[in-house]
Amino acid sequence: MTKIIAISNQKGGVGKTSTALNLGACLAGKDKKVLLIDLDPQAHLSIKKDIWLKDIDALSFIKGEKELKSNGRDFNLIHSDLSLSRFDSEFSNKLGRDQYLKRAIRKSEDEVSKYDFVLIDTPPNLGVLTTNALSVCDEVIIPVQTLEFARQGLEIFLDMLESIKEMLNPNIKSWNILPTMVDFRRKQDKEILEELRKEFKEHVFNTFIRTNSKVAESPRAQTDVLSYAKNRAEDYINLAKEVLKNG
Amino acid sequence: MTKIIAISNQKGGVGKTSTALNLGACLAGKDKKVLLIDLDPQAHLSIKKDIWLKDIDALSFIKGEKELKSNGRDFNLIHSDLSLSRFDSEFSNKLGRDQYLKRAIRKSEDEVSKYDFVLIDTPPNLGVLTTNALSVCDEVIIPVQTLEFARQGLEIFLDMLESIKEMLNPNIKSWNILPTMVDFRRKQDKEILEELRKEFKEHVFNTFIRTNSKVAESPRAQTDVLSYAKNRAEDYINLAKEVLKNG
Numbered sequence: 001m002t003k004i005i006a007i008s009n010q011k012g013g014v015g016k017t018s019t020a021l022n023l024g025a026c027l028a029g030k031d032k033k034v035l036l037i038d039l040d041p042q043a044h045l046s047i048k049k050d051i052w053l054k055d056i057d058a059l060s061f062i063k064g065e066k067e068l069k070s071n072g073r074d075f076n077l078i079h080s081d082l083s084l085s086r087f088d089s090e091f092s093n094k095l096g097r098d099q100y101l102k103r104a105i106r107k108s109e110d111e112v113s114k115y116d117f118v119l120i121d122t123p124p125n126l127g128v129l130t131t132n133a134l135s136v137c138d139e140v141i142i143p144v145q146t147l148e149f150a151r152q153g154l155e156i157f158l159d160m161l162e163s164i165k166e167m168l169n170p171n172i173k174s175w176n177i178l179p180t181m182v183d184f185r186r187k188q189d190k191e192i193l194e195e196l197r198k199e200f201k202e203h204v205f206n207t208f209i210r211t212n213s214k215v216a217e218s219p220r221a222q223t224d225v226l227s228y229a230k231n232r233a234e235d236y237i238n239l240a241k242e243v244l245k246n247g
Numbered sequence: 248m249t250k251i252i253a254i255s256n257q258k259g260g261v262g263k264t265s266t267a268l269n270l271g272a273c274l275a276g277k278d279k280k281v282l283l284i285d286l287d288p289q290a291h292l293s294i295k296k297d298i299w300l301k302d303i304d305a306l307s308f309i310k311g312e313k314e315l316k317s318n319g320r321d322f323n324l325i326h327s328d329l330s331l332s333r334f335d336s337e338f339s340n341k342l343g344r345d346q347y348l349k350r351a352i353r354k355s356e357d358e359v360s361k362y363d364f365v366l367i368d369t370p371p372n373l374g375v376l377t378t379n380a381l382s383v384c385d386e387v388i389i390p391v392q393t394l395e396f397a398r399q400g401l402e403i404f405l406d407m408l409e410s411i412k413e414m415l416n417p418n419i420k421s422w423n424i425l426p427t428m429v430d431f432r433r434k435q436d437k438e439i440l441e442e443l444r445k446e447f448k449e450h451v452f453n454t455f456i457r458t459n460s461k462v463a464e465s466p467r468a469q470t471d472v473l474s475y476a477k478n479r480a481e482d483y484i485n486l487a488k489e490v491l492k493n494g
């Protein structure tokens with residue numbers, strides 16, 4: 001059974017792309033078949049060029065112009081580029097504008113069902129690309145820095161998620177907060193981590209991602225932290241274990 | 248002569264709000280009259296409640312429903328809240344959608360002209376709120392983390408800025424990149440800082456903002472770093488000096 005996970009938070013710079021990239025790599029490292037979809041026109045997830053699927057990109061896929069084809073690999077990416085921002089302007093007022101990705105995935109169902117996980121990276125806003133990802137996913141991972149602005153922004157995201165569940169996607173089984181860039185040298189990080197656990201209880205991963213220079217550096221080598229510095233990928237390996245355990 | 252500065256970058260989490268907040272406070276600290284405008288529906292700049300202007304918010308101001316009134320203070324903020332996201336959906340297809348802020352500022356010209364600086368915080372996208380800020384400003388400050396994703400995102404922003412200058416606002420006199428969260432313990436930070444200086448030359452501030460736990464903590468005390476930890480506000484004080492020197 002393929003699990004579709006949207007990685008989303010309208011707050012910018014909280015580690016959405018880093019989580020899609022590194023959790024994807026660590027799940028693939030555990031012999032899971034993983035498809036990444038870059039639904040952000042900034043196309044930062046697409047930095048990992050060695051797993052691009054050929055002859056397809058996020059815009060042509062979401063519009064239903066191209067279908068997923070099989071290739072022998074177990075770790076693949078539907079890449080994007082700036083042209084994806086056209087989807088926002090062209091489709092914002094169309095009927096069923098939030099369900100295009102769902103339809104595209106259904107159209108390629110045979111191929112999608114070969115994967116164990118589909119991870120979708122989203123842009124830092126609540127626009128139509130984000131609602132498409134949230135309308136098709138089974139689970140949501142919400143990266144949150146243990147810093148005040150990110151903590152505050154959580155309320156906005158959770159309110160919106162509630163409406164998506166009611167109006168568009170009752171199948172969302174779970175959502176979990178992933179504390180990121182945690183740096184215990186800063187006094188607020190411990191405080192905010194405890195506040196998150198107290199307020200959101202089982203909706204916070206046990207695993208948290210510490211601030212980690214190798215995670216920040218690996219995009220410069222156009223790859224994930226597992227490929228770049230295997231001995232420093234521990235937090236994302238633990239996250240992969242926890243995601244697998246949650247079943 | 249009032250100088251209007253937009254603080255903008257579609258890449259998320261690069262320090263746009265932190266720069267508006269702290270540069271604003273440091274300019275006010277040098278006896279300049281400063282008006283902040285929170286043009287991000289996330290409303291993080293609005294965390295500094297002690298400088299809110301009464302009876303006005305960003306949505307009513309940009310729509311021309313409310314005008315700026317004088318109050319005896321030299322450091323003020325037109326705050327926002329989530330309702331500002333309605334501007335995006337309601338005005339995206341209206342005639343002159345990018346010029347609402349310009350018209351609003353012109354309508355309140357008498358009041359605005361009492362300020363030395365107007366700093367505008369923008370959301371992490373190139374939507375209509377951002378184009379409104381860029382259509383009225385004299386200068387742009389582009390915060391960029393010395394990390395790969397932020398470095399890559401710069402191209403997208405500068406291309407868009409070029410079109411704004413041609414189509415909407417030929418008055419933009421200058422744009423400058425502000426390196427933020429610089430951490431020389433990471434090897435790429437020095438490399439990227441040098442790359443930025445080499446590629447963009449005089450368009451990069453001499454001042455750069457180092458990673459600084461007090462900058463990250465001050466929002467938790469609902470204030471800026473100058474008020475929160477005066478002895479740790481040095482980088483933003485230097486930035487204020489450089490902005491004043493550029494004249």
Ligand SMILES: Nc1ncnc2c1ncn2[C@@H]1O[C@H](COP(=O)(O)OP(=O)(O)OP(=O)(O)O)[C@@H](O)[C@H]1O
Pocket residue numbers: 011012013014015016017018019040044122123124180181182209210211212213215216217219257258259260371392394395396397
């Ligand atoms: N654990 C970490 N430690 C240190 N740096 C990190 C960590 N995780 C991510 N980063 C860096 O922080 C920056 C922001 O992360 P990232 O770009 O993944 O966030 P995002 O939420 O995808 O941003 P956007 O909102 O722009 O899409 C990146 O430069 C990234 O390399």
Ligand SMILES: Nc1ncnc2c1ncn2[C@@H]1O[C@H](COP(=O)(O)OP(=O)(O)OP(=O)(O)O)[C@@H](O)[C@H]1O
Pocket residue numbers: 010011012013124145147148149150258259260261262263264265266287291369370371427428429456457458459460462463464466
């Ligand atoms: N110099 C710094 N050192 C350490 N942390 C910083 C620094 N500047 C900003 N931060 C923290 O990094 C996070 C991102 O900064 P900020 O929210 O200002 O960026 P932004 O570009 O406004 O984000 P968004 O794209 O969501 O609007 C915040 O939690 C902030 O407190």
Ligand SMILES: [Mg+2]
Pocket residue numbers: 016017018040044122123
């Ligand atoms: Mg991202």
Ligand SMILES: [Mg+2]
Pocket residue numbers: 263264265287291369370
């Ligand atoms: Mg901000």
